[in-house]
């Protein structure tokens with residue numbers, strides 16, 4: 001078999017066989033197929049697409065490119081969650097302690113941020129002492145003991161995806177349905193959970209900008225999950241404006257902690273209750289969605305979810321007083337405001353640009369090796385549909401470097417679109433694909 005022939009076939013819109021896909025993924029993982037041929041293939045796939053069969057075969061080939069986790073030593077149903085990535089997406093920080101506080105077992109591997117989207121691992125590392133570097137043995141022992149653990153993704157898990165994702169990132173081929181579906185699901189299948197809840201983001205800060213594309217992606221991933229014998233359920237959620245008000249690292253942890261204390265932004269609370277209720281049902285802890293939702297609301301409002309967060313932070317070497325003492329975790333001390341230049345309504349917020357402003361402050365990475373500043377970030381004061389008067393503060397930047405702050409401020413100012421008429425209200429949950 002030759003990669004050249006597979007390129008010819010895909011270039012003309014042909015469907016690759018399972019055997020051809022395995023040959024390609026094995027060769028790329030081992031390095032016998034070079035980046036330039038794989039780049040040509042991802043671009044051919046971008047234009048020609050893949051059939052469901054090809055997408056499924058690609059997922060399984062990537063899943064099998066490394067070691068799969070064996071979570072069978074952990075008692076109970078293990079439930080995983082994955083987001084396709086967004087701005088201000090602090091869901092895992094609050095969701096994992098929330099659902100594990102009612103007995104759902106959460107064994108989660110998470111990533112770092114790249115580009116305008118943040119990563120759970122970076123956010124958690126803004127808590128002093130917290131470590132996401134666990135051995136597999138520690139990880140499994142912790143899930144069995146306190147019901148949850150979050151660690152950085154190991155190099156052995158779906159290495160083909162790791163390599164291919166890095167290549168797609170620099171060849172403008174990330175936003176292709178089959179490539180995203182196979183990338184997400186290969187990791188989820190290798191990570192070993194029995195059930196998977198997917199948060200498929202849709203809008204200006206997501207890879208899928210329109211609802212139809214996000215729904216098609218959600219359907220594809222649910223199909224792959226079910227085919228592989230995992231209970232899989234997807235929600236399509238709004239990413240046309242940042243989730244909640246906080247964007248950054250420490251500042252997002254602070255917002256997640258407020259929410260675990262029973263407060264927090266309404267859109268964020270609604271999202272974690274929705275995803276959490278589904279995880280609770282799939283995890284066999286509640287009989288139906290509504291009773292699961294009521295159970296989780298109680299955990300938030302009684303402080304039990306916050307206590308579970310403190311237990312989790314302590315188990316991974318962090319100082320739990322940063323969780324329990326409100327106001328102890330702080331963002332950078334210097335602030336700069338972005339103000340409205342006219343009267344009107346917030347008609348739209350360019351979500352990717354808000355993410356870029358946080359990155360420019362030093363809160364994200366342009367290159368993998370970049371070191372981030374977890375204290376910097378921004379807090380929106382206004383969101384879509386809010387009325388504003390000239391001079392109102394739209395957002396506040398928290399910074400450590402004045403030059404970076406000036407650049408980020410200009411970017412953030414341009415991200416807000418003020419209109420004369422109020423736009424239609426945004427809903428956080430846009431749709432769902434049942435498993």
Ligand code: URA
Pocket residue numbers: 083084085165174179180181183184207
């Ligand atoms: N998240 C992933 O894990 N993979 C993609 O391709 C896109 C988002």
